[in-house]
Amino acid sequence: MRSTLAISRQLRNRRQQLGLSLTQLARRADTSVPTLSRYENGWSRFEVATLQKLATALNCDLVVRLEPRESQRDRPSSAEVVEQLSRLFWDTRLEASHLAENTLWVVERVLEFGSLDDVRILIALLGRAEFLSLVGDARIESARTRAFWQQMLDKEGVACTRKFSREEAASSWRNSSR
Amino acid sequence: MRSTLAISRQLRNRRQQLGLSLTQLARRADTSVPTLSRYENGWSRFEVATLQKLATALNCDLVVRLEPRESQRDRPSSAEVVEQLSRLFWDTRLEASHLAENTLWVVERVLEFGSLDDVRILIALLGRAEFLSLVGDARIESARTRAFWQQMLDKEGVACTRKFSREEAASSWRNSSR
């Protein structure tokens, strides 16, 4: 799944896209600044009710859906994908579970260091829509890589959702090293 | 959004589809029976971490996504939809917020009592994929209505996900009056 990292990233992207400060959003969503900051910085235990309030305040729909895995046919096996991508994870050991629970992290690694074949097998695994959506959430360090994916997203017409990533993201990427 | 009712419905559908008891699923997901029962019966404050554990135990991917509303173009306005559908809600007052936060409830009412035009404007509002997905989650009382939508879902090829609804749901619908 997209997992907690992806949720944090989406919240921050959307808030910055709307130009809201933490204080402003906290008031609009009837929540607190610390909670909001926690949600945007690697919080693992979100409450759906709080996410719902935030989504409304961010003029978004919150989608929470269970997608049965067996309905995802003609996709490569996790083992296959791990096999092919493992060389990109020199600093740790890529496990099958990471594909499901830390998808955004895997996607970011592949975008930054992977070959086109690596991208293809990821798309085969996730489906194009899900992959592109994750690309929109991803933090990409290299300017060249970023430019490439901006063009791809444009071509694919993921336009509306990714406006921020393409136009303003550079600045936010720069000062978010933590 | 699909909201809490839809989450409960999805959990129960999927668990019954796999033929698991509360006890079995609770053990597989490393959670407790009371929590599970609460989650399936109108709980409002889900934790994403718990949902994630349940999804894994149910062999599902958990999708949590913020969908910006302005990226949903050429859709009818909430006011329009409320205007057209309000006659179906004789016992209460349909508000625009219900469309976003109690979507499943609205869908169920339209499926049961609405005309084809009502269905059309709902599809225009939600998009076909989201609408069909909600139909799969919906509890439909009338056998005739249910048969109709089973055919529709078959035609539209929402096959895999909705297997349970079409084949076994009748029994679960019957004894879930509470």
Next chain:
DNA sequence: ACTTCTATTATCATGTATGATAATAACCAT
């Protein structure tokens, strides 16, 4: 009748998310 499995609900102790407040720091102006 009787089990047996099931689901729902209650009670209660405990863990933890939340919100209020404040301290710190970074950034950007003037």
Next chain:
DNA sequence: ATGGTTATTATCATACATGATAATAGAAGT
């Protein structure tokens, strides 16, 4: 430098979800 805005983090009291246990009840089969 100074002041203002912002984000992050800490502390702490409170609210609430969770899990353990058990009571209740229904359904299905013997």
